[in-house]
Amino acid sequence: MRKMLAAVSRVLSGVAQKPASRVLVASRSFANDATFEIKKCDLHRLEEGPPVTTVLTREDGLRYYRMMQTVRRMELKADQLYKQKIIRGFCHLCDGQEACCVGLEAGINPTDHLITAYRAHGFTFTRGLSVREILAELTGRRGGCAKGKGGSMHMYAKNFYGGNGIVGAQGQIFEAYNMAALWKLPCIFICENNRYGMGTSVERAAASTDYYKRGDFIPGLRVDGMDILCVREATRFAAAYCRSGKGPILMELQTYRYHGHSMSDPGVSYRTREEIQEVRSKSDPIMLLKDRMVNSNLASVEELKEIDVEVRKEIEDAAQFATADPEPPLEELGHHIYSSDPPFEVRGANQWIKFKSIS
Amino acid sequence: MAVAAAIACRLLRLRAAGAGGHWRRLRGAGLPRGFLQPASAGEDAAQWRRVAHFTFQPDPEPLEYGQTQKMNLFQAVTSALDNSLAKDPTAVIFGEDVAFGGVFRCTVGLRDKYGKDRVFNTPLCEQGIVGFGIGIAVTGATAIAEIQFADYIFPAFDQIVNEAAKYRYRSGDLFNCGSLTIRAPWGCVGHGAVYHSQSPEAFFAHCPGIKVVVPRSPFQAKGLLLSCIEDKNPCIFFEPKILYRAAVEQVPVEPYNIPLSQAEVIQEGSDVTLVAWGTQVHVIREVASMAQEKLGVSCEVIDLRTIIPWDVDTVCKSAGLETENLKMLTLSSWERQSVIKTGRLLVSHEAPLTGGFASEISSTVQEECFLNLEAPISRVCGYDTPFPHVFEPFYIPDKWKCYDALRKMINY
Numbered sequence: 001m002r003k004m005l006a007a008v009s010r011v012l013s014g015v016a017q018k019p020a021s022r023v024l025v026a027s028r029s030f031a032n033d034a035t036f037e038i039k040k041c042d043l044h045r046l047e048e049g050p051p052v053t054t055v056l057t058r059e060d061g062l063r064y065y066r067m068m069q070t071v072r073r074m075e076l077k078a079d080q081l082y083k084q085k086i087i088r089g090f091c092h093l094c095d096g097q098e099a100c101c102v103g104l105e106a107g108i109n110p111t112d113h114l115i116t117a118y119r120a121h122g123f124t125f126t127r128g129l130s131v132r133e134i135l136a137e138l139t140g141r142r143g144g145c146a147k148g149k150g151g152s153m154h155m156y157a158k159n160f161y162g163g164n165g166i167v168g169a170q171g172q173i174f175e176a177y178n179m180a181a182l183w184k185l186p187c188i189f190i191c192e193n194n195r196y197g198m199g200t201s202v203e204r205a206a207a208s209t210d211y212y213k214r215g216d217f218i219p220g221l222r223v224d225g226m227d228i229l230c231v232r233e234a235t236r237f238a239a240a241y242c243r244s245g246k247g248p249i250l251m252e253l254q255t256y257r258y259h260g261h262s263m264s265d266p267g268v269s270y271r272t273r274e275e276i277q278e279v280r281s282k283s284d285p286i287m288l289l290k291d292r293m294v295n296s297n298l299a300s301v302e303e304l305k306e307i308d309v310e311v312r313k314e315i316e317d318a319a320q321f322a323t324a325d326p327e328p329p330l331e332e333l334g335h336h337i338y339s340s341d342p343p344f345e346v347r348g349a350n351q352w353i354k355f356k357s358i359s
Numbered sequence: 360m361a362v363a364a365a366i367a368c369r370l371l372r373l374r375a376a377g378a379g380g381h382w383r384r385l386r387g388a389g390l391p392r393g394f395l396q397p398a399s400a401g402e403d404a405a406q407w408r409r410v411a412h413f414t415f416q417p418d419p420e421p422l423e424y425g426q427t428q429k430m431n432l433f434q435a436v437t438s439a440l441d442n443s444l445a446k447d448p449t450a451v452i453f454g455e456d457v458a459f460g461g462v463f464r465c466t467v468g469l470r471d472k473y474g475k476d477r478v479f480n481t482p483l484c485e486q487g488i489v490g491f492g493i494g495i496a497v498t499g500a501t502a503i504a505e506i507q508f509a510d511y512i513f514p515a516f517d518q519i520v521n522e523a524a525k526y527r528y529r530s531g532d533l534f535n536c537g538s539l540t541i542r543a544p545w546g547c548v549g550h551g552a553v554y555h556s557q558s559p560e561a562f563f564a565h566c567p568g569i570k571v572v573v574p575r576s577p578f579q580a581k582g583l584l585l586s587c588i589e590d591k592n593p594c595i596f597f598e599p600k601i602l603y604r605a606a607v608e609q610v611p612v613e614p615y616n617i618p619l620s621q622a623e624v625i626q627e628g629s630d631v632t633l634v635a636w637g638t639q640v641h642v643i644r645e646v647a648s649m650a651q652e653k654l655g656v657s658c659e660v661i662d663l664r665t666i667i668p669w670d671v672d673t674v675c676k677s678a679g680l681e682t683e684n685l686k687m688l689t690l691s692s693w694e695r696q697s698v699i700k701t702g703r704l705l706v707s708h709e710a711p712l713t714g715g716f717a718s719e720i721s722s723t724v725q726e727e728c729f730l731n732l733e734a735p736i737s738r739v740c741g742y743d744t745p746f747p748h749v750f751e752p753f754y755i756p757d758k759w760k761c762y763d764a765l766r767k768m769i770n771y
Contacts, residue, residue, distance in 0.1 A: 146531035154529040161534060175487035336532040337567050339591035351726045359532060
């Protein structure tokens, strides 16, 4: 296995390496951890914010890299499958925003509860579902996490409440802020600010684009959402704040999405390709982490490339499964509408069609 | 023009005469008698005071559930909530003003008994109330939300229809908010006007995934509410507000359940089937006795009870179903003996005619029992207008309108 990987990595990296040097790489010593400086967060109604330096261990670094790379490749694969019409319907991709989902997960416990809107694939993965289940749900097969009935926007897992097709929630969020602050609920409200609401830039949609201040009486912080370490530290800070019983807190993650709002949106009619290219070359989250790790001797370029290869393979397998898995049977159409015992009949498109509803 | 000027002058005088919002009668002012007078002024008060359009008919005292107590509708609701909170440690009640007892006294005493963690007020946000309720229900606790008037349920419509109703379905049964129950006062009350009289059951009937229930009496209310709370689907429980005090009955003190999605045949008959729910059941009961007395027509009276999923079988069997088809349906034992085939159906509700729930019943019954119908199905409902204030007695489908429709059906 290692030899095969080595061979593949050699081909991919185009570097001629003798087997002997391969052994060298394996025994090369890396640093155990490194300290990094991270950007200071803007604060609203807070005296102090998250720390400006953080320690990243090699193990964590590799794990984050793998997760971010998995999310990235998974989204790109979803893009490919959508263009092949194997995925239909709606598909909102989050490539570019990997640091948000992986960084968030790094800052909370698996027993904490998470709920999000429709750009949910990354969170579904970080919350514990496998790529297979996610891709199969996107293609609408029975191997999917919601048995193929939910699709892109309705993926659920333990302590992960979706995946929701939320629109028009501007009023609702203020009601939620009010209740959370009134009853001091331990809730972190997170805004992944990717600068555009569908096709409208934030400057044209919001009277105040300082979203971290919009909680008004709720304290907030603005975080660089392209730097995973920044996100992690901010999340740890926010989680500690909530757990201490002080009530809710708001976190604005400044991030960017490379794709359009959804697959039906080319993503270039309201922004320039240059802008996308600039973000990709200067602030890509995976690239940032990789540079940091390599420069502080936490990992080698080859090692990270190996991870790339493994991830690619995993995604390929998952896509294969997602394409080949059978669709849920038609009988499932009527299931789980109600919790019902005994099962009852659901009327169909005309009076002579009936489905059985089981739950 | 001159007339308009004259009236304007009189109005000015009237305003001068009756400052402070208390209109005074103008004798000989030439205005139509009774114009611009408060409803309770003077010896004409009897003429003006609105008589309720129905007479509440209590059911006989139920003997199978143990000791009973005289309760009106809001006390029956309090009793049901009391039983729920006692039985289920995760049950919580919340809504606007529920802490002091509620604007209709449905939650009196519960906060003192169970604590402020279990009976608490929410801010003024129906959408937030239902959204919050859905969240609690998803975590597994029993959430009993109160919307102060059914007319105010519309900000929460999105949460109910798009979130609550679809939670189980869209997550493939992984999550659900089945332990959510929403209670709201419902229906006309004599003086409610546009925003305190609505019957929005038809809006929710169009949404698979939730259950909508309307009781007709205190005994029914307690049993149905307890069933809704225990039901594993999100339920909306509409309480006819005009019955809160007007309906008094013997109601068991202990908890008991009345099954959902089962209509009740209150009175058997052979000529016409009358279907209604909530307050209107008492109206059609009176219509049934009028029909018996004046026309010699025997009416079958059905209280639908659950709006969705509704009991198609009972209504169809009553309105007319060929005997052979009965084998396909499950029959309760006493219904099996009395296969009633009236062939005529009248459905009545306060909500506006167009798109009201009577249209669904009518459509389904004609699909299932077309050849057995002797006359077109009659719907006696409110007009297609917003619920009026002054015109309420004209608006509601009272017993005379129902009687008239029944007569036309008989003579068809």
